[in-house]
Amino acid sequence: MTAACTAGHDDALAISHIKSRGGSFYETRVAAKAKGPESCLLCHGPGKIADIKVMHGQ
Ligand code: HEC
Structure with missing residues (x-):
């Protein structure tokens, strides 16, 4: 979700929102997976x- 959504939403506010909810940028798959699943779909x-x-x- 991080990869798809930041193609459009890429300002500092959007990126910090995503990082604070489990999104990973430029990390290995192993490191990203260790953090657990992205929580995006809760909201x-x-x-x-x-x-x-x-x-x-809208
Ligand atoms: C705790 C709830 C919650 C979670 C979890 C969450 N979001 Fe959000 N997100 C929101 C809310 C609320 C908004 C603002 C919606 C609005 O504009 O009214 C938002 C806005 C956004 C936006 C638009 C920002 C902009 O450019 O204005 C993006 C992109 C986004 N979220 C991506 C993500 C991704 C990717 C994840 C997972 C890594 C995530 N969100 C997890 C609640 C959440």
Whole structure:
């Protein structure tokens, strides 16, 4: 999700938001995996507070 979403959302605020929620930048797969899964869909999944489909439809 970090890789896909930062293609567009790449300002400092967006990047710090993503980093603080488990997103990894320029890390090895092993290091990224060790941090555990990205938590993005807790808030950005369907029907959640920042549903991606709803946000991109605005
Ligand atoms: C605790 C809830 C929560 C989690 C977890 C979360 N987000 Fe968000 N995110 C939000 C909210 C709320 C917004 C603001 C939505 C709005 O603009 O109203 C937001 C905004 C964003 C934006 C738009 C920023 C901009 O450019 O304005 C991006 C991109 C984003 N999140 C990506 C991610 C990614 C990738 C992850 C996982 C690594 C993630 N988020 C995890 C709640 C969350």
